[in-house]
Amino acid sequence: MLWFVSMILFTLATFGLELWEGNKISTTEYYGFQNIGFVFIFLAFLFSAVLYPIIIFPFSWVVRMIANPLISHIMILLLSGIGGYVFFYKAYDERFIQEYHLNSSIAIILFGIAGSIYVLVDYYLDQRS
Incomplete structure (x- = not known):
């Protein structure tokens, strides 16, 4: 469940960053949303699908084993x-x-919001199980 949530949140954060900052780039040298x-x-969705099992899941699993849930x-x-x-x-x-x-700082804020939503969903799912 968290894999799908992570893919959606990463894709939305990437798209938000592209709309906010990437649209300022007005050259065909950059392949952003305006060009492709x-x-x-x-x-972005495909990258996030690969990112979760390689980096996010192992890291979050190790952190959960070492630290308490709040940390x-x-x-x-x-x-x-x-x-x-x-x-x-x-x-x-x-x-x-x-x-x-x-x-x-826009990237930090957008990905931080995505991380906050991910943590809230993780907490909710943890409480339900």
Whole structure:
């Protein structure tokens, strides 16, 4: 269940970042939503489908084994924001960031919100089981 939730949240955060910051880039050199359309969303969804079993699930499983639930949820939330920061600098070239005045804090906020929703769903599912 969390895999699907993670894929949706990552895709929405990626799409939100693209709408907020990526639309500022007005060159055909960058392949964002303006240039490739819904293929961008499909690629983000596909990337998130691969990202969960390789990184997110093993990490969250290890954190749950080591720490109590509150600490593990806080760590997942913080790592979501850090992941947004890393994703921002991987998605946008340094030249684009400087030339179009892109702001990485938007990525931190959007991915942090996605992490918050993920933690809330995780908590809800944990309480139900």
